[in-house]
Amino acid sequence: MWEKLKKLKFRDIWYKDGLRFECQRCGACCSGAPGIVQFTKEEGLAMAEELGIPFEALAENFAYRHEDIYFLKDFPCEYGYDCVMLQRYESGAPSGCLVSRSKPVQCKTWPFWPEILYSKRTWEQAAKKCPGINKGRLYTLEEIQKQMRQTPQPDFEPPEEDCHTQKPDIK
Numbered sequence: 346m347w348e349k350l351k352k353l354k355f356r357d358i359w360y361k362d363g364l365r366f367e368c369q370r371c372g373a374c375c376s377g378a379p380g381i382v383q384f385t386k387e388e389g390l391a392m393a394e395e396l397g398i399p400f401e402a403l404a405e406n407f408a409y410r411h412e413d414i415y416f417l418k419d420f421p422c423e424y425g426y427d428c429v430m431l432q433r434y435e436s437g438a439p440s441g442c443l444v445s446r447s448k449p450v451q452c453k454t455w456p457f458w459p460e461i462l463y464s465k466r467t468w469e470q471a472a473k474k475c476p477g478i479n480k481g482r483l484y485t486l487e488e489i490q491k492q493m494r495q496t497p498q499p500d501f502e503p504p505e506e507d508c509h510t511q512k513p514d515i516k
């Protein structure tokens with residue numbers, strides 16, 4: 346997808362005047378349909394440190410590994426599938442991310458992902474799930490392109506059934 350986007354001529358880039366985004370902290374992008382968040386060992390080490398657990402425990406219990414790439418697992422619940430790092434209040438409302446300081450780049454660059462920026466249509470489709478899209482701060486073309494380039498592009502998709510786990514007991 347990024348390869349296709351790189352070939353677009355400037356006049357074809359539909360978001361050259363910038364895009365608005367401001368997270369509303371609803372947690373929808375961390376829940377719902379099964380999804381994968383890819384991370385490197387360095388990112389895993391940072392998350393383990395924030396959680397106060399050994400990296401091996403994080404990798405074994407909360408991640409699926411393929412060669413040098415790791416993927417955060419999710420777990421089935423009444424909201425679909427929650428990322429293992431998503432926290433909820435007793436009411437069920439999302440309360441935050443357990444690794445808010447060290448979350449992987451893929452989480453930080455949402456919604457400026459190549460597949461979402463591909464067209465106005467894909468952007469508006471994402472806006473149906475994410476209430477922060479089209480709100481708040483205006484990101485310039487340069488800022489958007491920078492975040493898009495940083496977003497990891499998986500050339501491997503882990504088997505979905507291997508990416509589910511139990512609700513983690515980490516506080």
Ligand code: SF4
Pocket residue numbers: 367368369370371372373374375455474475476477478
């Ligand atoms: S879905 Fe959008 S608004 Fe909600 S937490 Fe994710 S980024 Fe923020």
Ligand code: SF4
Pocket residue numbers: 374375382417428429430431432441442443444445448449452
């Ligand atoms: S790591 Fe945090 S921000 Fe990323 S999907 Fe999981 S809960 Fe959401």
